[in-house]
Amino acid sequence: MSASEPPINSPEIRRLTPVLGPGYTFGSVTDKISSIVLTRRTSFGWYVGFLISFGFSALMTIAIGWLFTKGVGIWGINIPVGWGFAIVNFVWWIGIGHAGTLISAILFLLNQKWRTSINRFAEAMTLFAVACAGIFPLIHTGRPWMAYYMFPYPSTMGIWPQFRSPLIWDVFAVSTYGTVSLLFWFVGLIPDLATLRDRALTKPKQIIYGMLALGWRGSVRHWHRYQSAYLLLAGLATPLVLSVHTVVSFDFAVAIVPGWHTTIFPPYFVAGAIYSGFAMVLSIAIPLRKAYGLEDFITMRHLDNMAKVMLATGLIVAYGYFFEFFLSFYSGNKFDLYLVQQRIHGPYSHFYYALILCNILTPQLLWFYEIRHNVLVLFLMSLVINTGMWLERFVIVVISLTRDFTPSAWGRYQPTFWDWATFTGTIGFFVMLLFLFVRVLPAISIAEMRELVAETAEAD
Amino acid sequence: MERRSHLYGVLAEFSAPEELIHAVERARAEGYRRMDAYTPFPVEGLARAMGLKRNMVPFVTLLGGLAGGLGGFGFQYWAAAISYPQNIGGRPLNSWPAFIPVTFELTVLGAALCAVFGMLALNRLPQPHHPVFNVGRFVHASSDRFYLCIEARDPKFHIAETAKFLQALHSHHVSEVTDD
Numbered sequence: 001m002s003a004s005e006p007p008i009n010s011p012e013i014r015r016l017t018p019v020l021g022p023g024y025t026f027g028s029v030t031d032k033i034s035s036i037v038l039t040r041r042t043s044f045g046w047y048v049g050f051l052i053s054f055g056f057s058a059l060m061t062i063a064i065g066w067l068f069t070k071g072v073g074i075w076g077i078n079i080p081v082g083w084g085f086a087i088v089n090f091v092w093w094i095g096i097g098h099a100g101t102l103i104s105a106i107l108f109l110l111n112q113k114w115r116t117s118i119n120r121f122a123e124a125m126t127l128f129a130v131a132c133a134g135i136f137p138l139i140h141t142g143r144p145w146m147a148y149y150m151f152p153y154p155s156t157m158g159i160w161p162q163f164r165s166p167l168i169w170d171v172f173a174v175s176t177y178g179t180v181s182l183l184f185w186f187v188g189l190i191p192d193l194a195t196l197r198d199r200a201l202t203k204p205k206q207i208i209y210g211m212l213a214l215g216w217r218g219s220v221r222h223w224h225r226y227q228s229a230y231l232l233l234a235g236l237a238t239p240l241v242l243s244v245h246t247v248v249s250f251d252f253a254v255a256i257v258p259g260w261h262t263t264i265f266p267p268y269f270v271a272g273a274i275y276s277g278f279a280m281v282l283s284i285a286i287p288l289r290k291a292y293g294l295e296d297f298i299t300m301r302h303l304d305n306m307a308k309v310m311l312a313t314g315l316i317v318a319y320g321y322f323f324e325f326f327l328s329f330y331s332g333n334k335f336d337l338y339l340v341q342q343r344i345h346g347p348y349s350h351f352y353y354a355l356i357l358c359n360i361l362t363p364q365l366l367w368f369y370e371i372r373h374n375v376l377v378l379f380l381m382s383l384v385i386n387t388g389m390w391l392e393r394f395v396i397v398v399i400s401l402t403r404d405f406t407p408s409a410w411g412r413y414q415p416t417f418w419d420w421a422t423f424t425g426t427i428g429f430f431v432m433l434l435f436l437f438v439r440v441l442p443a444i445s446i447a448e449m450r451e452l453v454a455e456t457a458e459a460d
Numbered sequence: 461m462e463r464r465s466h467l468y469g470v471l472a473e474f475s476a477p478e479e480l481i482h483a484v485e486r487a488r489a490e491g492y493r494r495m496d497a498y499t500p501f502p503v504e505g506l507a508r509a510m511g512l513k514r515n516m517v518p519f520v521t522l523l524g525g526l527a528g529g530l531g532g533f534g535f536q537y538w539a540a541a542i543s544y545p546q547n548i549g550g551r552p553l554n555s556w557p558a559f560i561p562v563t564f565e566l567t568v569l570g571a572a573l574c575a576v577f578g579m580l581a582l583n584r585l586p587q588p589h590h591p592v593f594n595v596g597r598f599v600h601a602s603s604d605r606f607y608l609c610i611e612a613r614d615p616k617f618h619i620a621e622t623a624k625f626l627q628a629l630h631s632h633h634v635s636e637v638t639d640d
Contacts, residue, residue, distance in 0.1 A: 026604035160539035164558035198599040214586035223502040228517040229579035450501040
């Protein structure tokens with residue numbers, strides 16, 4: 001080593017940290033990623049993880065079954081707190097999904113090469129998070145077998161949904177988001193399914209992957225239209241992802257409840273969604289790269305960039321918290337001011353302080369290069385931020401509803417065992433779907449990695 | 461009835477994208493037109509070398525977006541102002557700002573569905589069988605090899621001549637493609 005070489009964390013070296021480990025060819029990226037699905041033996045750890053998460057999804061099924069038997073009275077909701085855990089969890093899950101779309105669509109439009117190896121599982125995460133999110137408003141309706149009332153269908157009653165209501169906007173936003181995310185994910189998967197079809201060793205796998213691949217043969221004419229469609233989908237998903245959490249925030253902001261009725265909600269909800277979503281991507285990426293030895297594909301550069309996105313969106317969220325307070329004082333509205341006082345001194349103030357600690361104070365460590373490059377700290381940080389974002393929704397829903405305009409309408413909220421069972425159950429369900437996903441589909445886009453190999457070779 | 465296998469074309473294999481682009485350019489200069497290239501990832505410059513211009517996917521997507529947006533707004537207007545009008549304190553029935561979120565979502569939904577299904581339909585997918593799949597080595601088309609197939613329906617096609625032409629372009633494998 002020559003003496004003139006720059007120190008390890010100097011800006012020059014940092015810029016040179018590649019998005020792909022050295023020495024990869026078209027064939028070797030294909031082998032490495034497809035072998036995880038096709039030839040590698042399912043590890044003992046996979047079974048353990050799958051069984052634990054399966055146990056929690058079973059708990060979710062039991063909790064929902066019991067709910068359908070007894071009704072929403074088994075939850076801690078009451079009057080005034082009619083929303084409770086169901087809406088807290090809904091907003092939390094739907095927010096987590098946002099990072100997947102951001103990575104796959106916005107970073108694609110911005111031509112960010114580092115998205116390539118993380119977009120596939122981030123999109124899968126989006127789909128599974130939306131699935132978990134969708135459960136909550138459905139079971140919260142009390143009579144979920146009548147949920148189809150929310151869709152405009154020609155009923156014998158001759159009435160239509162109230163299109164002026166944010167709750168109906170939510171139905172359209174979330175179902176469109178789920179559909180477009182699924183389309184985006186599937187379109188990205190088609191070439192990889194063809195790879196799996198061609199490399200599968202057993203007949204059933206060849207048939208299943210073959211049917212899913214739709215007969216893809218990589219014709220240049222097909223690629224030509226495929227690229228147009230992919231680019232257009234990215235362009236469509238970008239405003240869509242911004243609209244979804246905006247509409248979710250309208251569920252609150254359109255109401256006149258103190259602490260909800262504010263115009264800062266849409267941008268601050270979107271930033272919070274991306275914040276928690278990137279935290280979840282890190283929570284998944286770090287164990288995934290370790291378990292399957294993908295350190296050359298999901299490099300420190302990826303983790304570093306994701307940490308920076310978290311820091312930036314975390315600062316926007318902090319700005320949102322600041323402005324909520326500022327606007328209460330600036331407006332001088334006594335109900336808003338009382339709510340601020342309740343957040344700081346009320347019965348749920350410890351949730352508020354925990355929220356500030358998790359979402360604003362702890363992430364400031366991400367300013368440091370050493371922290372962003374410490375995988376374990378980053379993993380723990382991502383869990384802390386996800387907890388913080390859950391607390392944020394709890395604070396918004398519960399503190400506002402327990403302290404609205406007249407003291408006679410004030411109340412308390414206490415989640416029950418069944419609230420926790422449903423919530424932890426959906427986490428288990430989410431993790432279980434991820435376990436199944438990494439086992440049966442390529443967790444990293446093989447076709448895009450080949451493209452990256454070609455571009456890297458060109459750059460050399 | 462006697463089963464005969466029809467000749468579909470001649471398939472040449474290359475190991476690098478640049479070789480394939482070069483081969484396509486040479487084949488076009490030679491006068492071949494009915495051909496297709498197969499690659500494991502979208503190769504930059506290949507579509508241009510093949511002489512492909514714009515495609516219909518953006519137009520189909522635009523139609524889908526327009527249908528979703530106009531249909532979405534029109535339906536809300538019809539439901540709220542014509543089919544089931546409700547007079548709430550004299551507020552206007554056509555409260556258009558409140559219809560924008562759903563209109564927007566349906567625009568995106570219509571456009572996205574048309575982009576994906578339009579792309580698949582224009583590509584004639586799903587198509588489980590294609591003659592190139594009969595070539596054993598073609599499994600590498602989804603991994604690390606690049607293929608050029610000059611089809612038998614090309615007026616200039618001549619089995620021996622075309623195969624010789626492709627071999628001269630440094631293809632390591634040239635094989636006949638039959639459709640049976």
